Amino acid sequence: MGSKIIKSIILDKLRENPNKKAIDIYHEIKSDYGMEVSYRTAWYGKERARESVLGGDADSYAQLVWVFSFADPLCSLMLPSSPTNIDANQGLYPVAYAISETESNWRFFLQCVSEVLSRYPMRQVTFISDQNPGLLSAYPHVFPNNPHGFCFRHLVENLSKKYPSQSPLHKSVPYLFMCCAYSRTPDSYETNLAKLKEEGGSIVEDFLKDLPKESWCSAFFNEERFGEMTNNLAETFNNWMGDLKSLPIYDLNEGIRTKSMERIAEQKEGSKEWVTILCPNMEKKLINNLAVGRHWRVMRSDTYVYEYQCQKYRVMVNLGEDFICSCREWKCHGFPCSHALVAIQQHGVSPYLYVSPYYKVDKFRETYSHTINPIPSISMPVDLSRSSFPLQPPLTKRLVGRPKTRRYRSRSEVKRQIKCSRCGKYDGYNRTSCKAPI
Known part of the structure; x- marks a missing residue:
């Protein structure tokens, strides 16, 4: 059985689940047809079916131009990192997303965000980032007067990497740095800073040399930060996207659009039942x-x-x-x-x-009062290659080996242990998937 036959077998299944794994196809061929195929053949069959269902990169990029003519000006921006916001109920509210991370693209992206935010000049917007080099160079040119905080979690990771994992300083120094970051008064900051420098020595002094305290310490951040010390919202957005990241660019954009459309509608309907003043x-x-x-x-x-x-x-x-x-x-x-x-x-x-009005139910409902409209594909031109503004995919070369699908974890990251509320064990599963006899 060759890859072409496997393609014809799994075509309908791949339409339902574009992220179907080759190993699952291998087992299905074995159980349904009683035939042995190699993993390589199953993988090639999956790739053939995937290209038939989703199209190639050139087709996907050509479709973007047509989609952007329908999209909301703010929602149509795209990058792999994303400005996200917290709504009045402390939930995720994606503001914009993008696909490229060069300095010029970051500046263009921020200019588009600035243009939309200029429609609401009544309040100042605070930004918290992971110190992306392209963002750091573009941000002062576009938002020179807006406060910009650095993500505390990324700073701790960068500091802990400077000490061997076996050293006791690998844990003690990040803890003292946390005490400095969460200090609420200048006096408490100076006290904690002295302890940090005494413990960490010259490594800490070099680390803090070019790090303005106004960007990471609560005592000196004078604008509204609403208690946010990290950009975990960006990580939440990435997890929220799920398997969409492996799809072609058009399907990725459509997946994010439909998920955002469903979430806005869900939050809008759910808030109608709230009877309190605050969320x-x-x-x-x-x-x-x-x-x-x-x-x-x-x-x-x-x-x-x-x-x-x-x-x-x-x-x-x-x-x-x-x-x-x-x-x-x-x-x-x-x-x-x-x-x-x-x-x-x-x-x-x-x-x-x-209490700030931004925590109240009225503001929450106002946030979700708009809708993302459906985009029916029946009006899509048959031949998008004749567009007056053709968009070509970037010239890339695929590296040798299997592509990485998971983010490399920093050595300072500790995987959270999951405790099953049914059996009480820490074996990486929860109550839903627990199979332990009770």
Whole structure:
């Protein structure tokens, strides 16, 4: 049995699942037809069927020009990394995505994002990135006045790589660096920084030499960051894409568009049942913060100024125009901390008056009020090669060996252990796939 016959057998199955693996095809041929085929033959049959179903790279790129004539101006931007946002319920909200990572493409991409954001000049947008070289050089030219924070997780990974994995400093130095990054006051930062330099020595000093503290430390980041210290949203977006990343560029774009379309519709319909002022996750956070300070002693200093005692600590809260708490959590997260909520209760007003409107249900519904329209393919031209603006695929050379489909993990990354809630074991499965006898 050759690859052409295998192609004809699996063609319909591949339409349902374009990411079908060659090893699965090998086993299906064995079980359904009782015939032995080599893995190489099964793989070639899969590739032939895949090209027949999805088309080649030239066809895929030609289809993009037609698709962009229908797409939303913001959603039609493309790169393998993506600017993503958090909605009012702390969920993922993809803003734009792109396909290339050169400096010129990054600048063009950011200019397109800036053009769309300029329609909403009422607030400043904060960016958090992983210090991509193309992004770092393009960002100041497009967003010179917007705050730009560095991802704490990537900084920790870069710092931990400078120490041998067997060394005790491999774990202690990143921990001290975390203490510095999450310091809320300049004094606590200086204290933690002295400990970090004493522990890490010259390696830490060289690492921090060209790293502005305003970009990674909470104590010196004066703009709204809403408690976000990492760009994990980009990783979440990559996981959310799933197997789409292995599809041709047109199908990749269509997969992201349809997933975004479904998510927006799902969130829009789900929020109609909410009856609270804040989004559900933020409402829970408000209740938890209120419960923390129930037993604290509060003293009034002025009309809007309060002091309260918590064990051996004293904290000042100003409910005036600036909304200040001396712990700086209110400033860092944009959400009233436990100290502020105790003062608000003592002041006799509703805590919802002091919560940012971006956490409220009305803003959530406004975020998902727009829709991504379907794009029927019946209007697609039969011969896209005659387009006035033909788009050709890049000239690439396939490397020897099997292509890598998984991201290389840094040695500082620790794989999270999954505990089964049914049997209680840490064997990498959950309750859904648990087969242990109970």
